[in-house]
Amino acid sequence: MSEEEKKVSDLEAALEKEREDFTSKINSLIGMIGKIDSISEAQVLMLSYRHMMVDKLIKYRSAIFKKKANDQNYRKMRIEYYKTQHDLRLDYKEINEFINSDMALRIRQTEIIENQTSFCTLCIETLDRMGFSIKNRISIAEMDYRKNI
Secondary structure, eight states: OOHHHHHHHHHHHHHHHHHHHHHHHHHHHHHHHTOGGGHHHHHHHHHHHHHHHHHHHHHHHHHHHHHHHHHHHHHHHHHHHHHHTOSSOOOHHHHHHHHHHHTHHHHHHHHHHHHHHHHHHHHHHHHHHHHHHHHHHHHHHHHHHHHHO
16 A cells, blocks of 8 residues: 555545544434433533534635645646656547556545535534524423423
């Protein structure tokens, strides 16, 4: 396994672990919403987790932007190489195929990070829905309390 392949594999493993950890946190929140005595803690954690996900989303989007800019420069350098220094004369289609092959791991890294941004976006949406669930759970508890008075 090359150095670049190892970097991609490590990135994928790290982001998978992050997804598992965050999924676990969200699942624990779901259990807390059902119990009225832990609802305030659930609300605080939900807002905290939401903020963490927004921070991560911004970080990943910034990384994608920088990565795509670097990849574009790399693509330009490879085009120049294949046009001027490569042993064989290649047409435009062949040059693009060679470059896409050269950039396969770079593209894979970008796709992995984009997948993580999708995960973050969906987590934020889930946490937002939890906020409404918490509000509804409090309303139900208030109605039950009024009935028992």
